[in-house]
Amino acid sequence: MAAVLEVKDLKVEFPIDGEYYSAIEKLSFSIHTGETLGLVGESGCGKSVTSLAIMGLLHPSARVRGQVLLDGRNLLKLTKSQFNTLRGNRLSMIFQEPMSALNPVLRIKDQVGEGLMVHKGLTKRQAERATLDLLKQVGLKNASDVASAYPHQLSGGMQQRVMIAMAVACNPSLLIADEPTTALDVTIQAQILKLLQKLAEEHQMAMLFITHNLGVVARIAQRVAIMYAGRIVEHGFVRQIFKNPCHPYTIGLLNSVPRIDGERHRLESIPGHVPSLRDMPAGCKFRPRCANPECLCRDSEPDLGEVEPGHQCRTWQYANTGVSGL
Numbered sequence: 001m002a003a004v005l006e007v008k009d010l011k012v013e014f015p016i017d018g019e020y021y022s023a024i025e026k027l028s029f030s031i032h033t034g035e036t037l038g039l040v041g042e043s044g045c046g047k048s049v050t051s052l053a054i055m056g057l058l059h060p061s062a063r064v065r066g067q068v069l070l071d072g073r074n075l076l077k078l079t080k081s082q083f084n085t086l087r088g089n090r091l092s093m094i095f096q097e098p099m100s101a102l103n104p105v106l107r108i109k110d111q112v113g114e115g116l117m118v119h120k121g122l123t124k125r126q127a128e129r130a131t132l133d134l135l136k137q138v139g140l141k142n143a144s145d146v147a148s149a150y151p152h153q154l155s156g157g158m159q160q161r162v163m164i165a166m167a168v169a170c171n172p173s174l175l176i177a178d179e180p181t182t183a184l185d186v187t188i189q190a191q192i193l194k195l196l197q198k199l200a201e202e203h204q205m206a207m208l209f210i211t212h213n214l215g216v217v218a219r220i221a222q223r224v225a226i227m228y229a230g231r232i233v234e235h236g237f238v239r240q241i242f243k244n245p246c247h248p249y250t251i252g253l254l255n256s257v258p259r260i261d262g263e264r265h266r267l268e269s270i271p272g273h274v275p276s277l278r279d280m281p282a283g284c285k286f287r288p289r290c291a292n293p294e295c296l297c298r299d300s301e302p303d304l305g306e307v308e309p310g311h312q313c314r315t316w317q318y319a320n321t322g323v324s325g326l
Ligand SMILES: Nc1ncnc2c1ncn2[C@@H]1O[C@H](COP(=O)(O)OP(=O)(O)OP(=O)(O)O)[C@@H](O)[C@H]1O
Pocket: 014, 015, 016, 023, 041, 042, 043, 044, 045, 046, 047, 048, 049, 050, 059, 212, 275, 276, 277
């Protein structure tokens, strides 16, 4: 199957007090047609910087190296206007807070319709008809009432459905979903996950699903990349990561996921915190929080190595096994 998105050796640095500090390092992954990759990590691990780099929305002062290939085209080489054409068209994104992405003074039909007119060249009338279809597709039954409403007249779940309608309007190759259910209550979260799953299948989209919650990933993604301090520390199929987690950070994240099988157990949080960019430890970045710090981790950082086909981990145990591709 063809890779829709290939991120190769991405590095992002930000200037702080005149010096550059690295927020993303050695980041490589790919997503194929119809596939969802979950990108998981605590706050400050670099998930948003990754998505902003792909979307071409990083602050101009950021220094970006490596390659971000969408359908084989390196996005890091695009001009601003080429990026503007791509965004909302081949490349879409939905955010945690739909209200911050919707325009409060425009009716829903004008906001959804605008993308269709700009990117698909529809007339106003055609765009209105297509908008109604899209609103129905995302499960909004009273589509014509929703189309005439302003964002504040809709519930959070409805606003998120509208955002999803806008995001899939032009059949993107890649949809980035950044914590899209975090602000919603649990029942609505489940509905939105189901909707995204259905649309990804129907439209054969590749999806990058960003979250801090491994439990959510298990429900929507086929593969998962665990991120810590701007690096992928473990990567594999969801069943591999849940059955055989190998990196101490992944194990820590799994111990902090509430069980849904009803069995009660104590949730453990990982002691310590994600290092800030100016505070990165030498060697393994997780070492200060690790329950079993190995002496080797102090001096240098292990590369990703293969645990089993499709499953890679950044610990010394696997460091010299090589990686057959992500
Ligand atoms: N413009 C910037 N200038 C300097 N540092 C930045 C900038 N943007 C992000 N960072 C730093 O990069 C690191 C990664 O941040 P990022 O926002 O990607 O984390 P995250 O995993 O998405 O967290 P959250 O879940 O809270 O959004 C953090 O240490 C953050 O402080």
